Amino acid sequence: MVWRFRSPGNYLIKTAATLVMCNFSLKKLFEENSRPILGIREFLKYVGPGLLVTVGFIDPGNWAANMAAGSEFGYSLLWIITLSTVMLVLLQHNAAHIGIVTGLCLSEAATLYLPRAVSRAALATAVLASISTSLAEILGGAIALEMLFDIPIRLGATLTALVVVAMLFTNSYYRLEKMIIGFVSLVGIGFMFELSLVNVDWHAAMAGLVTPSIPPRSIMIVMSVLGAVVMPHNLFLHSEVIQSRQWNLEDGETISHKLKYEFLDTLFSMIVGWAINAAIIIVASATFFSRSIQVTELKQAQQMLGPLLGSVSSLVFALALLFAGISSSVTSGIAGGSIFAGIFGEPYDIKDKHSRAGVCLTVFSALALIFFIDSPFKGLVVSQIVLSVQLPITIFLQIYLTSSGAVMGQHKNSMVNSATLWIVAGIVTFLNVLLLVDMMKG
Numbered sequence: 001m002v003w004r005f006r007s008p009g010n011y012l013i014k015t016a017a018t019l020v021m022c023n024f025s026l027k028k029l030f031e032e033n034s035r036p037i038l039g040i041r042e043f044l045k046y047v048g049p050g051l052l053v054t055v056g057f058i059d060p061g062n063w064a065a066n067m068a069a070g071s072e073f074g075y076s077l078l079w080i081i082t083l084s085t086v087m088l089v090l091l092q093h094n095a096a097h098i099g100i101v102t103g104l105c106l107s108e109a110a111t112l113y114l115p116r117a118v119s120r121a122a123l124a125t126a127v128l129a130s131i132s133t134s135l136a137e138i139l140g141g142a143i144a145l146e147m148l149f150d151i152p153i154r155l156g157a158t159l160t161a162l163v164v165v166a167m168l169f170t171n172s173y174y175r176l177e178k179m180i181i182g183f184v185s186l187v188g189i190g191f192m193f194e195l196s197l198v199n200v201d202w203h204a205a206m207a208g209l210v211t212p213s214i215p216p217r218s219i220m221i222v223m224s225v226l227g228a229v230v231m232p233h234n235l236f237l238h239s240e241v242i243q244s245r246q247w248n249l250e251d252g253e254t255i256s257h258k259l260k261y262e263f264l265d266t267l268f269s270m271i272v273g274w275a276i277n278a279a280i281i282i283v284a285s286a287t288f289f290s291r292s293i294q295v296t297e298l299k300q301a302q303q304m305l306g307p308l309l310g311s312v313s314s315l316v317f318a319l320a321l322l323f324a325g326i327s328s329s330v331t332s333g334i335a336g337g338s339i340f341a342g343i344f345g346e347p348y349d350i351k352d353k354h355s356r357a358g359v360c361l362t363v364f365s366a367l368a369l370i371f372f373i374d375s376p377f378k379g380l381v382v383s384q385i386v387l388s389v390q391l392p393i394t395i396f397l398q399i400y401l402t403s404s405g406a407v408m409g410q411h412k413n414s415m416v417n418s419a420t421l422w423i424v425a426g427i428v429t430f431l432n433v434l435l436l437v438d439m440m441k442g
Contacts, residue, residue, distance in 0.1 A: 062225075062229065062277055062280070063140065063280060063321060063324065064136070064140075064224075065221065065224040065225045066081075066225065066277055066280040066281045066284065067280065067284045067288075067295045068221050068224070068295060069218075069221050069222075069225055069281055069284070070280065070281040070282065070283070070284025070285040070288065070289060070295075071284045071285070071288035071289050071293060071294050071295040072218075072221065072289070072294050072295075073215050073218055073221065073289070074204070074208075074285045074289040074290075075201070075204045075205045075207070075208030075281070075282070075285050076208055076213050076215055076218075077208070077213075077215075077218065077221065077222060077225065077281065078205060078208035078209045078278060078281055078282070079208060079209060079210060079211055079212045079213070080222055080225045080226060080229075081209070081225065081229065081274060081277045081278050081281065082209050082210060082274070082278075083212070083427075084225065084226050084229035084230050085229060085270050085271075085273065085274040085277075087230055087424045087427070087428070088229055088230050088234075088270055088273075089266055089267055089270045090420060090421060090424055091230065091235060091395065091398070091421070091424065092234065092235065092238050092266050092270065093263050093266045093267075094398060094399070094402050094413070094417070094421060095235040095236075095238045095239045095398055095402075096238050096239060096242045096266065097402055097408065097411065098239045098242075098398075098401060098402060098407070098408075099238070099239040099240065099241070099242030100242055101408050101409070101411045102407060102408065104239075104347075105236065105239040105240035105338050105342055105347060105348065106235060106236045106239040106240075106342070106394075106397070106398060106401070107123055107126070107236055107240075107338055107339045107340075107341070107342020107343065108341075108342040108345060108346070108347065109239075109342075109401050109407060110122060110123060110342065110397055110401065111123070111342055111343060111344075111345050112345065113401060113404065113406065113407050114397075119343075120343065122393055122394075122397050123339055123342065123343050125390050125393050126232055126233070126236060126339045126390070126393075126394060127336060127339050127340060127358075127361070127362070128386075128390065129231075129232045129233055129386065129387055129390040129391075129394070130232075130233040130236075130332055130335050130336035130339060130362045131336065131361075131362055131365045131366050131369070132366075132383045132386040132387055132390075133231060133233050133328075133332040133335070133366075133383070133387060134329060134332045134333065134336065134362050134363055134365075134366035135366040135369050135370060135379065135383050136379070136383040137324075137325055137328040137329040137332055137366075138157050138160045138161050138164070138325065138329050138363070138366050138367060138370065139153075139157060139325075139370055139373070139376055139379060140321055140324060140325035140328075141156065141157070141160035141321075141322055141325025141326050141329060142154070142155075142156030142157035142159075142160055142325075142370070142376075143156070143321065143325075143376055144156075144318050144319070144321040144322035144325055145159065145160070145322065147314075147317075147318035147321070148315075148318050148319070148322065153370070153376055154370065154371055157367055157370045158367065160325060160326065160329065161329070161363050161364065161366075161367045163326060164326060164329040164330055164333055164363055165333070165359065165360070165363055167179075167326075167330055168330060168333050168334065168337075168350060168359055169350060169356070169359075179327070179330075180327050180330065180331065184272065184327070186319075186320065186323045187276060187320045187323050187324050187327075188272065188275075188276050190316045190317070190319065190320030190323075191276055191279040191280060191283065191320065192279070193313070193316050194279070194283050194313055194316060194317065195279050195282065195283055197313055198282075198283055198286035198287055199286055199290075200282055200286045201286070205278075205282055205285075209278065214434075219431075219434050220385065222431065222434075223385055223388045223431060223432070223434075224382075224385050224388070226388050226391075226428070226431060229273075229277065230388075230391060230428065231387055231391075232387060232390050232391050232393075232394035233331075233332055233335035233336070233339075233387075234331075234335070235394050235395075235398055236335050236338055236339050236342075236394070237331055237332075237334060237335040237338065238266075240334065240335070240338040240347070240348050241334075329363070332362065333359045333362055333363050334348065334359070335362075336358050336359060336361065336362025336363070337350070337355040337356070337357075337358035337359040337362065338355070338358070339358060340354060340355070340357060340358025340361060340362075341354040341355045341358055388428075388431070388432060389432060391428055391432075392425060392428050392429045392432060395421075395424070395425045395428060396425060399413070399418065399421045399422060399425060402421075403418050
């Protein structure tokens with residue numbers, strides 16, 4: 001049955017799309033209104049950091065992983081999006097705690113409170129994860145340019161990297177936040193349009209969102225989807241963006257107040273990202289899996305959407321991919337700069353030499369690796385696997401710091417919070433073990 005407004009899935013996706021598209025107008029409306037309405041005006045002051053993180057998990061690496069999941073396994077792997085997003089909300093909120101309470105980003109806190117050898121080793125792997133992330137994101141932008149203008153991949157990657165570095169070197173946090181929110185809105189609108197064109201089995205899709213299953217030969221895709229949603233660089237990014245506001249300089253009651261609204265920002269933003277990621281798998285399943293077509297290239301997906309759904313759908317797909325590639329490359333560049341500066345005990349500041357060096361190391365190392373990749377699509381998927389392998393290191397580091405009274409004082413994790421976070425860490429580690437076993441079996 002063709003998607004209709006009465007469809008339960010439509011209500012879900014339409015609501016997320018509406019929230020994204022109305023963000024700017026709502027913020028303006030409530031800023032002009034002097035009376036708070038159910039705390040919404042207060043909440044809107046905090047919207048921004050979470051959406052920067054959202055960009056990170058709707059990047060081209062996610063597109064590749066989700067397209068592969070949907071085209072090869074239908075709706076059966078949608079549950080990993082739901083599970084990953086639940087874990088992401090917990091982890092991102094916890095990462096933001098460091099920035100709000102201490103005024104330090106995760107990298108600075110690791111440098112200050114851990115033995116030098118331990119912090120350097122952990123942060124070195126985090127830098128590698130940021131490079132892997134940037135590889136996927138710059139590559140996605142290059143693929144989009146090839147789709148739109150027939151520009152060769154390597155030239156497109158170079159142009160994307162230069163645009164990203166120019167944006168990072170010439171824009172402040174707050175201007176970048178507004179641009180990123182705009183990009184998220186455009187990507188969301190693009191996939192709402194794509195979703196409106198396909199025939200979706202909503203019963204199977206809803207079941208897939210909440211029913212765990214690992215079909216044969218799917219563990220690598222499961223791990224790539226997990227690595228594409230719960231991303232180590234985003235944990236560093238969130239703590240950095242939050243600490244830039246220096247809320248730690250206020251009293252304890254105010255900090256607790258800000259933690260509450262930060263959680264609402266995180267929850268709202270992660271739901272938006274969950275809806276977009278789910279939409280990608282649903283579109284791939286309804287379009288390709290239903291016709292027994294396995295997608296091995298994003299360009300292949302774009303080319304096949306035209307004959308199957310109409311030429312406008314392929315154009316919207318390419319434009320949304322370009323927006324996702326550029327915006328996510330900006331956030332991974334900030335994350336890389338933040339991690340590298342934190343190694344020297346410094347906050348991210350694009351005017352500082354260590355932050356600039358970190359940005360350049362992240363972006364241009366990724367660009368260099370692209371010149372040695374034979375299959376862009378495979379490069380996207382493998383990059384997400386690299387992220388999932390590094391992820392436990394970042395999670396363990398974060399839980400240790402946020403559970404420490406020396407670091408967090410009275411705002412350290414409660415026993416319940418710590419137990420919950422360790423369960424999340426256990427799930428991620430278990431899935432990584434499954435991946436390694438599967439790879440050793442060939």
